[in-house]
Amino acid sequence: MEAINVAKVLGDGPAQVRALKGVSLSLRGGELTLLMGPSGSGKTTLLSILGCMLTPTEGTVHVCGNCVSGHGAEDLAKLRRNQIGFVFQSYHLFPTLTAADNVRLALDVRSTRDKHAMTKANEALAKVGLAHKTKSYPRQLSGGEQQRVAIARAVVGNPSVILADEPTAALDSENGKAIMKLLVEIAKDADRGVLVVTHDPRLVPYADRIIHIEDGNIVREQSREGATQLQDILERA
């Protein structure tokens, strides 16, 4: 996934805001990338554009080599279901469906409705450590467990990119760590890139690369080592 010189203007007239001002970045397979920045920096707007939910005012986005500019809403939806898995801050599970059905839903929208769909859903849940909770409803699961179900839903269709929006923000530190470990495992697949949007510096050690965004611009890009060193210096100071 690659964004080239992406700009986005939101709103009209006096309320108009230039949320992104020419951002370029790429996600590589086998890497977990953190997109960090303060509130209002343009993280969510960039995530929406990378997730093919919002079209940029300027610039282009390529997903698996295909330029998504000019695509209609249905084409973008097709791209999302085939290439992108999403993990949301507030999980967005379906309260009336079991954990297994929530995961199976990601296959169902891909028109994968064979007898193996349920097996695949159960396997995905087993990989996130919820083999024993397949029949539980979201209200019967803890926050951490719900986010695991969301991760299982994101990966079950085997997408090439996982976009996670503040996946640990609603969790305690233990559950947050567990979720990040899962995402690190998922990012080990050389054919899959993971982008985690966060403002939590505790997630830095899990990243292969950290991109900092401020006021709609990418201000810095670091490796994990560089970021960790900088964090140590800041903590000592």
Added chain:
Amino acid sequence: MPLVFTLAFRNLFHDRLRLVATVIGIVFSIVLVMVQMGLYLGFGQMVTTMIDHTSADLWIVPTGTKCFEDPSLLDTRQRSRALAVGGVAEAIPVVIGFADWRTPGGSSTPVFVVGSDLRSGGLKPWNVVEGRVESLSTPNAVAIDRSYFDRLGVSGLGARAEIRQQSVRVAAVTSGIRSFTTTPYVFMDVDRARAHTGVPSNKATYFLVRVAQGNSVDAVRQRLSSTLSDVEVLTPAEFSDRSRAFWLFGTGAGAALFAGALLGVIVGTIIVAQTLYSSTKEHLNEFATLRAIGSSRKYIYKVIICQALLNAVIGFGLAAMVGALVVHLTASTALPIVITPALGIALFLLTIVMCVASAIAAIMKVTRIDPAVVFTR
């Protein structure tokens, strides 16, 4: 089970109170339509019951006759001319008219006299439960329906009363021959009917034609039409249609029934649309999530339409039960509600169309959904 169905089912049953409100709305609407259309069919059957129970190939009626109860008269010379037409086996006179029935207690009530040549059996009472049709040939004999005993002030077979100051005796009792005008039918011999209604002996209301074996009804009809003047020659189906059209549309009764049915459809559509819309609005976040994870619009529409169809099936099932009860309760009334299999199927299709049409507002709401809201909620 398809996940679309599971999702629709769970969405629907998630809020039971709303489901109950929706189902009540559908049941109310469909029962209203069912009753109106059932009345329409029942009324349609009632107004043609005499024609439908007559054994005739053709009816000779005065020109311009609008319905069976029309009191215009034919001259019996027309009968002689009809009998002279090739292929006519019989031309049975029928005399009808209103008369005054005086009960043994002295009170009086209007009745509708139906007289026919009973030997030919053109228009004789049916569903006879007491006495015999043949006994109507005996002096003063009449047949009445048992549902009118109280009105006519009689207690059954052998009871006596007066019509036009002439004595009559109940010689046969029928069951279920009710008049939509609520005026009781009184069957008797044609000559006695003339005497009781004041119709001259050289007049009759109709002639029932029976075509001789081996002759085409159409050909005989054409010959009769060209031979007779100031009359119309109708098939029983045509006369039924004409009577039905007069009573249902000439009087506005049918329009009122249809207006009631239309009202039912409108009310039902609005109720279902409102509840489906609010349900969709409540689940908007989930639909946005579906859209975000890449579902097509078609997939989401399927969920909403599936919800609408579930509403339709549940609502119609309950409405059908209420309808069956209403049919049972009105079966022996003056105006029974009739629900034919065709009407049942039509109502089921109407329920489905109504519920799916109700989904349009919800679908329009979902169509405008922005999947990016999942990042901000």
